[in-house]
Amino acid sequence: MASEDRVLVQDCIDEHMDDFTTYDRAVEVVSSWQSIFSRVYKDELTHFDRFPVMGDNKLTPDFSVLLMEEYGIVAEVKRTFPNDEKPFRKEMDQLMRYDAPLPFKVDSEGTTKVPEKHDILLIVSLEDSFEISKRIQGLLDDNESDVSFDRNLVLVDNAYESADRICRYVFRKLPFENRPFRDEILPEEKRLETIMGLQRKAFSVPPVHFIDYKIRHVLCNDSPPPLYTAVYLWNTIFPNYLSEDDMRIWQRKNPKKNLPIEVNIEKLKSSINEHYIPEGNVRSHWLRKALEFLKAAGFADQTAPNDYEVKFSNLAYSVGPRKLREEGGGEKEIIREYAFLFSRWFCERVLGKKTMPEKTQAKKKTSVVLLEEFSKESPDIKDDSSKQ
């Protein structure tokens, strides 16, 4: 491959891996809060909804929680906040949609209740938190702005910190230009406002506390990058489609043999939400994006509008350390694992199919665009969710 092509492919891989890592962090942030409410507030917790779809407008915040059946929190986790005014305002519009009576789940069967009070929790990265808080406050203070909240918008920042050789997510309520949690119904010493507001303490969640929730629930209520879903399907779901005879083929005969797996999107969705991710709400279009990704990477064919044949194979021989030559003659060692392998195969195939665009143009194109362009023969299928 020419070195220019190599750079394009590497940029594409880096973009996919960055999206993968960013989403994984969001899953961990949600898992951390689920751990806090499930463990610390187990006596006060009515229900933690990891995949909420709320109200007639089918709002999909990143999580919601109902405490003592009377106080709710609707949360959004924002990895970044846009600088430009219009997209910033769009984010505020989304938050204002939560500023209305909303039905919260009270149990896993789906029974709901509109609590007396709920607040809107916005969790942002530490790096951007003060600036975001100032801008929001600016909008709220501006008499000419139509941005306002009847309920409280509470800002909390998050950072991943190391101390005493233990890493953890740390959540702090911004001390200034912020609103209080209206959780008076909770015991005084356990009130979020007492702990995070008055006492200015941080919630600190190391992996040992959030990992069980991450493993059980896998995703968060945001559309995952197709690579993330594809890796999950390959690792966890597709192996269960194989019989003992299929496994034996790899052991005795041909470890590289592709074993076709027939996948129907709706059946797959039902299976995941019922069996693999309890109380899950994986959407059809998340799965479609992943299957289209695998198709673009050469690991699936579409056989009908909702059906794919996955070429499931034993990729064990591709996994492991590899030395790569670097520009300038050096060498670096990488560990090839599934996320890297799938993104590489996707990028090499998709970029290899096209006349090489200008380097700057290639950098602007996101992999989502590449995926859509590659799979444009696929008929449009109606989505079942409003949230991307």
Add this chain to the structure above:
Amino acid sequence: MIEAEEPRRLFVNGQRLPLSSLFIAFENYAREDRRYKVSLATFLSTTNPIDLLQDSVVPDYSLSIEEQEDFHICRLSRTIHRANIEGGSRTVQGIFGLYRNNGGNMWTSFTPSGPDFFNHGLLSLLREHRPQITRAYLSSDEIRQIFEEVEMEHNWTITIQKGVQYSYKAEGAINFRKGHFQDLFNEAENEDRYVDKVDFVVKDSIGRRVLHGFISRDCVFYFRFGQFKILKDVFLAKVSDLTEGKNKMFEKRERKFGELALKPIEMEFSEDRFLDISDNERFVKGLSKISAIGLSVMHLNPYLHAKVLDFIDGSTSDIVAINANTIRIVPGFKSSVHSLMRISDGIFRSFDEGIIRTVEPTEHSLGDFLGG
């Protein structure tokens, strides 16, 4: 060397032999020929391996089994096809015995039929029956523990004729020449190595050589000289206890569909091993070298979270470094003793050896979540 021919004379058709009669024969042959050895391999089997071997049909393998008094005799022939063999194929054949240890799930196979049959016949046959048949492993600490207990309980002395160590930091085997076994294990501990295999001699309290044997971490043993009963009833009995303990720890850990309960195990290392990204990368590299493993790295820095798919039987696990000296292995919807044994052995060989334990649920309070 007395190999395949001699043992056949022992197995007289029509008469059921006791295992003890073989011991006498092995001991006699060993006295006559210094190069004589009986090779043994232990394994776990959740079902009766006799039934498994009798019922299975493996291409290129031909097996007949005869029941004896307290063990079984198996006659095995295997045709190996390979382009670099003259004529394109060759046949390996021999005889091995099979008995159950102490009525548990651990079995021992043994053969005097030479290394070619042992490796390409017997061990290959066991491999063909994974995961129902699980090869066990011993850590350096466990081998040391066995030697210490044997010395103490019997007032014997165990010395090393030759020991092989491997370093966690560099490639290549390091050989240890004669000395007391504690010197071998101390050296390994101090130099960040693990002990892979040991050729050892046991002397009784008056200096008589009662056993010359061999033990490897993948539960291969040799009897070279002395009392076969000591290898079987002293050393292998302890191996059986350790292996049964692992079996108990690793079995029935799979998640149930539709349920939230997880059944993790943890591995604690004696020192902090996850101090920076290079340690995480070294761990992942070690995982990736386990054969027939699919691997996804969900999170690499600063903490580690990886997903492992075992292509032997479809088992899945999440592996997480929960602090600087502990990893948690969380079996997925499909899990097996075989897979967890492979993964833990793979970690022990490539990264460090630790203590494996189950995880008990704990209550949490507000104080556990404050700080930073």
